[in-house]
Amino acid sequence: MIGPEAGSDEEANRERGTDPESAASPLLEVEDLDVHYPITKGLLRREVGRVRAVDGVSFDIERGETFGLVGESGSGKTTAAHSVLGLEEPTGGEVRFDGQSVNELSGAALRAFRRRAQLVVQDPNEAFNPRLTMGEAVAEPLVLHGMEDADRRRAIVEDLLERVGLSAADADRYPHEFSGGEKQRLSIARALVLNPDLIVADEPTSALDGRVQSDVLALLDDVRREFNISILFISHDIDVVRRFCDRVAVMYLGEVVELGPIENVLEFPAHPYTRLLLGSVPSLDPTDQQFERPLTDTVPDPADPPSGCRFHTRCSEIVPPEDVELPWEQWRAVVAFRFTLQAGELPESIAVETADGKLDDATVRDRFDLPATLQDDAVDAGVDQAISAVIAGDLQTARDRLSETVPTVCEQRVPTATEHEAAHSVCCHRYDSTVEAEPRSWER
Amino acid sequence: MGTSPDPHRFEQVDWNEVGHSRRFVTPARAVFFAGVVLLVGLYVLQRVDTVLLGVYFERIDWVILLGTVVLTSGVIVPAVRRRELTRRVLGRLVSRPIHAAGAVFLGVLSLVAVVGPAVFGSPDLMFQHRFHAPYGFTGEASWSAECLGEVTDGEGITRYCDGTMTYPLGTNHRGHPMGHLVVEGARTTLYVLVFTAAFVVPLAAAVGIVAGFRGGRIDDLLMSYVDVQLCIPAIVVFFIGYMYWNVSLLLLLVMFGLLSWGGIARLVRSETLQRREDGHVLVARSLGASPFYVAKRHIVPNITNTLVPAIFHLLALLVLVEAGVAFLGFHHLELYSWGSTIQEGLDPSMTGVGLVVEPHEVWWVSTFPAIALTLTLVSLKLVGDGLRDALDPRRNH
Structure with missing residues (x-):
């Protein structure tokens, strides 16, 4: 426990001076946030493209709530977190803290925001300046916010260190003298020293091992309860999120694909990507390997994201065109063939044989689990031509043939977020009433 | 928990009270400013031909004096302000x-x-004392017009002049x-x-x-x-x-x-x-x-x-x-x-x-x-x- 008095929420609210009206609105609102990085070329820095690190992300965080942001690396979750803190200038959209737009803050209001929103970074080894003692590092926020009384700073830091489970004497030691777990505790202490309302924790436990991870999470949870702090928790580890968060948003290539209460999203995941993430958690039970593999393993380049639904190139639940009559397994094999070719992820055996000219129809079909004939004549003809093109070494023609043969609504239209259940929204064509496709059932 | 707020707990800090005063006068800046003012004063005095301490500063001297002011405010003042660190660093420096x-x-x-x-x-x-050898060594006496040390005879007409404490390290050709x-x-x-x-x-x-x-x-x-x-x-x-x-x-x-x-x-x-x-x-x-x-x-x-x-x-x-x-x-x-x-x-x-x-x-x-x-x-x-x-x-x- 952090302190002798397990301060009630009421008390915390009173100290913060939050009136009931502002308490009703969420502490943090992120609306349609875009963070694009221009790709420039040449001396004049002509813009030739954009990396859409974060593209139209919206969520909000209530007071005292823990909100998780999950996704693979490169999904834009850290960039989103940085723009919440104003470290990254958004190219579009808005971040509101306590009803005020963060990017319009200045002067005293900006300083207050900088005090009320704190950051805990991922790697404890670089979270601290190696040349400052821990006392100096934890007191740095106080210095930066104008507390000039060194003795008072020292007293506050010593008190705080003891409350996060370290000793006052640790203030004189240097970062390299601490273990990863201790450093992460100190990192939390530093985030706490200004008595914030929001802590952005960017993968705070990913560099730690199991038991230490639980300790740090427990500390963070204690802190949240005692001081009624909201936490934006960023992680790629869905298990940690399950243990720690109240609500969660799943990000893929800069977009939120699913958002909802933790028990809904993780027990009854609606979006195929969430299902993939949940399925990829390693399990000790050998029978628990029933999840479907993604069509391809390559995460597309965020500078050139796929059209329509960004996940369609990997989606194992991709929607077939209405006129195509194929059993599910065959449909899946055909689209897997198509997107594997598109991603350039050819199995090595085939790539080598292409050079030799020894590739035959059966080998390709075997490689991609394609049956000798497909039930749909049009698709069968298209696949035949594509395979001949692969054998001839003409991958471009093969790709073109396949995209003509098996077009899908997923690449043509951008899905919109639909309310799947109460407070649980999903961004997938299978939940869109205008698309003729039912959500597939999912069992873990 | 006591009735009066404890100023040494982070959640009790009243940030409106702490306020935010950006200090423009830091010790380093004060020293730099004082040093520059002093130099300008000296320069003016020298320009109006008030000779100070009998020293005449050239342009290079002024530049170096300014450099000294920069180093004092940029290195020495911070070193004095963070005495603990300075002492530790110097201690470690001289430990080998x-x-x-x-x-x-x-x-x-x-x-x-x-x-x-x-x-x-x-x-x-x-010039009469040129090429005197350092103390304890000898040089040819014929090089200089006047030998301050003892003169000893060498082979033939060669005579040697001993170095003296007047020029402990000897002299050059001038x-x-x-x-x-x-x-x-x-x-x-x-x-x-x-x-x-x-x-x-x-x-x-x-x-x-x-x-x-x-x-x-x-x-x-x-x-x-x-x-x-x-x-x-x-x-x-x-x-x-x-x-x-x-x-x-x-x-x-x-x-x-x-x-x-x-x-x-x-x-x-x-x-x-x-x-x-x-x-x-x-x-x-x-x-x-x-x-x-x-x-x-x-x-x-x-x-x-x-x-x-x-x-x-x-x-x-x-x-x-x-x-x-x-x-x-x-x-x-x-x-x-x-x-x-x-x-x-x-x-x-x-x-x-x-x-x-x-x-x-x-x-x-x-x-x-x-x-x-x-x-x-x-x-x-x-x-x-x-x-x-x-x-x-x-x-x-």
């Missing part, structure tokens, strides 16, 4: 005898360079005591060191940090300038200046100093690029720290491992360049540099005294400044390495 010896030598050099000329004054030309020449050379060397440390190093560090921190077009611009600058041989520029202006130490320092910082700027830039995304930098930025604060507190202290040895290498390099240029004879005649003294000792027949003297016969003229120069360079290297180790808390002795 060899580094301690280097530091002591540089300290003695600076002291001699400042106090020496005032104590010894500037001796007159004493009858200047070698001790005086070494001290004057130390002053020249100190000038080089102060100029480099006060003007060249901050410029290099500032350019490197700005380029690394801001990135983008500013980075491109600054680094392409550095590339161009690295292609210009400073010595050629110096000779062009030499042709058109009066030759002076200032010209040499400006030309070489301002064309030689590119390497350090690049080093600082690449280190800054590596560090600017570090967690502690992000946290400081999220707390609203200014770029200057981040650079001063988070970047510079963490690049000392590469920066400090590079700075001391640059200092040693410029001391050597000054000596080399003076050795070649492109120095101001009244300026006694170790380099020019070495040259006079190595080529005595060129010095216009009409004597045939072999360099080894007057070895003391070249040897003493050469020893001083060598010790200075070695000490700079040693102190650079020692300081690097001492500044890094992760290195344990």
